[in-house]
Amino acid sequence: MSHLVEIRNLKVEATTDAGRRVDIIKGVDFDIAEGEIVALIGESGSGKTTIALTLLGHTRTGCRIAGGSIRVAGRDMAQLSEKGRTRVRGSEVAYVPQSAAAAFNPAQRIMDQVIEITRIHGLMPRAAAEAKAVELFRALSLPSPETIGTRYPHQVSGGQLQRLSAAMALIGDPKLVIFDEPTTALDVTTQIEVLRAFKSVMRQSRMAGVYVSHDLAVVAQIADRIVVLKGGEVQEIGTTREILSAPKHPYTRALLAAFSPPGRVTAQPAAENDTARPVLELEAVSAGYGKPGADGTPPILAVDKVSFRLERGRNLGIIGESGCGKSTLARTIAGIIPPASGHIYLDGKPVAPRARDRSPDELRRLQIVFQSADTALNPAKSIADILGRPLAFYHGLRGAARDARIDRLLDLVHLPRTLKHRLPAELSGGQKQRVNLARALAADPDLILCDEITSALDTVVAAAIIDLLKDLQQELGLSYVFISHDLHTVQAICDEVAVMYRGEKVEQLPARDVGSAAGHPYSRLLMASVPKLDPTWLDRLERDPELVAAFAKR
Amino acid sequence: MAIDVSPTFKPRLPGYRFNLTGWASLAVVITWAAVAVLAPYLTPHGVGDIVDLDYFGPMSAEFPLGTDYLGRDMLSRILLGARYTVGISLAATLIACTAGVTLGMAAAVSGGWFDAALSRFLDALNSIPSKLFGLVVVAGVGSSIPVLILTLAIIYTPGSYRFARALAVNVNTMDFVTVARIRGEKLGYLIGSEILPNIIGPVFADVGIRFVFIVLLLSGLSFLGLGVQPPEADWGALVRENIGGLPFGAPAVMAPSFAIASLTIAVNLLIDNLPQKIRDRSA
Numbered sequence: 015m016s017h018l019v020e021i022r023n024l025k026v027e028a029t030t031d032a033g034r035r036v037d038i039i040k041g042v043d044f045d046i047a048e049g050e051i052v053a054l055i056g057e058s059g060s061g062k063t064t065i066a067l068t069l070l071g072h073t074r075t076g077c078r079i080a081g082g083s084i085r086v087a088g089r090d091m092a093q094l095s096e097k098g099r100t101r102v103r104g105s106e107v108a109y110v111p112q113s114a115a116a117a118f119n120p121a122q123r124i125m126d127q128v129i130e131i132t133r134i135h136g137l138m139p140r141a142a143a144e145a146k147a148v149e150l151f152r153a154l155s156l157p158s159p160e161t162i163g164t165r166y167p168h169q170v171s172g173g174q175l176q177r178l179s180a181a182m183a184l185i186g187d188p189k190l191v192i193f194d195e196p197t198t199a200l201d202v203t204t205q206i207e208v209l210r211a212f213k214s215v216m217r218q219s220r221m222a223g224v225y226v227s228h229d230l231a232v233v234a235q236i237a238d239r240i241v242v243l244k245g246g247e248v249q250e251i252g253t254t255r256e257i258l259s260a261p262k263h264p265y266t267r268a269l270l271a272a273f274s275p276p277g278r279v280t281a282q283p284a285a286e287n288d289t290a291r292p293v294l295e296l297e298a299v300s301a302g303y304g305k306p307g308a309d310g311t312p313p314i315l316a317v318d319k320v321s322f323r324l325e326r327g328r329n330l331g332i333i334g335e336s337g338c339g340k341s342t343l344a345r346t347i348a349g350i351i352p353p354a355s356g357h358i359y360l361d362g363k364p365v366a367p368r369a370r371d372r373s374p375d376e377l378r379r380l381q382i383v384f385q386s387a388d389t390a391l392n393p394a395k396s397i398a399d400i401l402g403r404p405l406a407f408y409h410g411l412r413g414a415a416r417d418a419r420i421d422r423l424l425d426l427v428h429l430p431r432t433l434k435h436r437l438p439a440e441l442s443g444g445q446k447q448r449v450n451l452a453r454a455l456a457a458d459p460d461l462i463l464c465d466e467i468t469s470a471l472d473t474v475v476a477a478a479i480i481d482l483l484k485d486l487q488q489e490l491g492l493s494y495v496f497i498s499h500d501l502h503t504v505q506a507i508c509d510e511v512a513v514m515y516r517g518e519k520v521e522q523l524p525a526r527d528v529g530s531a532a533g534h535p536y537s538r539l540l541m542a543s544v545p546k547l548d549p550t551w552l553d554r555l556e557r558d559p560e561l562v563a564a565f566a567k568r
Numbered sequence: 569m570a571i572d573v574s575p576t577f578k579p580r581l582p583g584y585r586f587n588l589t590g591w592a593s594l595a596v597v598i599t600w601a602a603v604a605v606l607a608p609y610l611t612p613h614g615v616g617d618i619v620d621l622d623y624f625g626p627m628s629a630e631f632p633l634g635t636d637y638l639g640r641d642m643l644s645r646i647l648l649g650a651r652y653t654v655g656i657s658l659a660a661t662l663i664a665c666t667a668g669v670t671l672g673m674a675a676a677v678s679g680g681w682f683d684a685a686l687s688r689f690l691d692a693l694n695s696i697p698s699k700l701f702g703l704v705v706v707a708g709v710g711s712s713i714p715v716l717i718l719t720l721a722i723i724y725t726p727g728s729y730r731f732a733r734a735l736a737v738n739v740n741t742m743d744f745v746t747v748a749r750i751r752g753e754k755l756g757y758l759i760g761s762e763i764l765p766n767i768i769g770p771v772f773a774d775v776g777i778r779f780v781f782i783v784l785l786l787s788g789l790s791f792l793g794l795g796v797q798p799p800e801a802d803w804g805a806l807v808r809e810n811i812g813g814l815p816f817g818a819p820a821v822m823a824p825s826f827a828i829a830s831l832t833i834a835v836n837l838l839i840d841n842l843p844q845k846i847r848d849r850s851a
Contacts (some may be wrong), residue, residue, distance in 0.1 A: 031844070032846045350746055350749060370752075390742075407752070469736050
């Protein structure tokens with residue numbers, strides 16, 4: 015019996031700017047049966063998206079399918095003409111992109127974009143297409159399915175937009191749907207709704223799916239089989255249960271191990287704080303955006319009277335969904351957004367609200383590491399220049415002394431010294447984040463604000479960064495304020511966790527107690543929404559409907 | 569514009585790729601620059617000497633580009649005209665773009681009243697039609713080379729400012745600029761080291777376009793008789809004074825036009841095809 019999809023010895027190669035050919039996919043084989051959902055999982059650069067795109071007969075610029083065959087419903091996508099491929103796309107194979115926000119045209123109504131496929135392929139009259147779209151909206155449990163199509167993309171939430179992009183993919187009744195990391199950019203509480211909607215629709219329609227993700231727990235909820243990729247080669251193929259319970263390949267084991275971090279084993283005894291002077295203290299700090307009103311409070315308050323103290327050598331985690339004000343809090347502490355009210359004390363001494371009014375020494379002691387190393391490192395400067403500048407600026411290091419210190423910094427973050435002549439674009443995501451961290455270390459700080467620094471990284475790399483942070487803390491006696499939406503990472507490194515919701519700190523408690531029955535209801539909801547490796551987790555998950563109604567923004 | 573004539577053209581600069589279009593346009597630009605510098609040694613005849621009894625003479629062995637409306641040697645006049653066209657335009661472009669780009673980046677980084685005041689002032693300047701502005705200044709102060717350079721520079725500064733500011737505003741929102749700012753860096757470092765390297769490509773392209781505009785405006789002013797004054801002449805003036813030769817198909821009117829075209833096109837092709845560093849080290 016032939017399968018819906020048969021990939022045989024697929025090879026994709028790219029051409030570099032020096033004209034050299036590089037193999038990205040080195041001979042991959044796998045099948046997908048009718049109605050089966052197969053997950054492609056692996057770190058960034060493992061080729062998972064490249065393989066998924068070849069199912070559409072598409073490769074990214076500079077790449078080409080060099081060999082092998084991709085048979086989808088009996089047609090070889092590698093051999094089809096571009097015209098033949100466009101006929102198949104949308105009607106046989108459909109694609110759900112990672113960022114729905116970027117995939118929708120902001121100037122057109124949602125309905126017009128959702129039914130575009132039926133118009134292009136002439137599948138059905140407009141009225142029938144709209145009726146079908148409304149049905150799909152209902153199946154994807156979107157609110158007010160009859161009227162949501164008349165809105166524009168910016169008028170719906172991120173989670174809704176992601177489900178709408180699935181409706182767009184499903185409208186042409188394709189045999190195969192490709193999901194390219196569709197929930198990676200969503201909050202945990204939203205992710206659940208989207209996953210549930212995808213799962214029920216795929217089950218009802220009996221379509222086959224390819225689910226690309228680096229999150230094993232998400233994949234466990236939706237996939238029948240898992241293909242583990244690394245370096246453009248298949249490491250292991252098996253049913254979801256096999257992969258989760260009996261991983262054979264070392265890389266699969268590393269993935270699983272990275273998912274369940276051991277927790278903060280190096281819990282430092284509180285007795286160490288002999289001076290009891292906190293390295294950072296916040297006193298009823300409020301901050302927001304917009305022109306301040308008559309009473310000095312801005313119209314949009316992102317941080318509302320947050321107080322906490324952090325002792326030297328200890329770590330505080332701040333968690334919450336996007337929009338809860340955690341990043342604004344970090345920016346306020348760093349002096350990027352001056353607080354509207356309240357005080358910030360560094361090492362017991364009050365500091366100026368604005369960074370430009372702070373002394374160089376105060377600026378040096380407090381460093382911030384941003385989420386996205388892509389935008390936090392100047393793309394036009396070499397790694398040595400990026401690391402060298404704070405050394406020259408704060409410590410006046412020049413010449414050989416500075417070069418030696420740069421080498422030492424690269425050693426500290428476990429990067430090879432040869433990297434220093436490269437540009438940021440020539441490094442991997444994990445390497446860039448290490449450079450980002452090394453730049454903060456170059457200042458020789460007391461406190462580092464880590465703003466979602468592992469969120470853009472895949473599991474294995476993120477776990478390595480967390481380990482690095484722990485090592486550095488041991489070695490250099492740092493303190494971290496660790497901001498994240500991911501409870502696992504926060505628990506792995508922090509002593510205490512503050513939970514934020516709509517700008518307010520709802521509670522602060524020891525890391526291991528987060529989500530326990532005694533905690534704040536919002537913390538319980540947040541904890542309950544973190545996917546678990548158990549494939550039956552999503553189906554068994556019962557969340558308190560009152561809690562969901564009160565806190566989840568769908 | 570960027571037509572890659574020969575993608576297989578081998579790189580001559582180690583570690584850089586520079587295509588054939590780039591080489592060819594570089595050669596044209598260098599040739600004109602050399603002509604501008606060496607003009608007095610290259611001219612076969614004096615620039616004001618009437619050497620031919622006929623006017624609008626054809627191309628001949630003695631006068632390779634014919635003669636002009638007074639019977640002067642065209643080749644000599646074009647070679648010397650290169651000095652004015654290349655020199656004045658280059659100086660004006662450099663002043664306009666240096667001022668515009670620096671102010672644009674400073675406005676984007678500083679924001680606030682500095683940005684607002686500077687933007688409104690330069691917008692007002694931009695609203696004056698460029699030819700009219702040139703006419704008024706030249707009529708008021710008289711035509712001399714420094715006046716021409718400054719006038720052209722002032723006319724083209726607002727455009728360059730707007731362009732650089734728009735680019736710099738985007739870079740300014742990037743996290744690495746925030747990092748530098750909370751490190752305590754001053755304005756000079758922020759614009760020179762963090763912003764400029766990231767907008768230099770488009771800025772160069774803009775310099776090329778602005779150079780062409782300036783050449784054309786200078787030629788236009790000269791055409792109206794307000795540019796370089798006789799007996800000296802830049803290329804625009806050469807076109808104007810020989811326009812009467814158009815019905816006769818005289819080379820005297822074609823040659824300076826071709827000179828203007830070759831320079832402006834070559835500058836743009838060069839900037840579109842600057843050498844690119846090859847980052848793939850394993851090759």
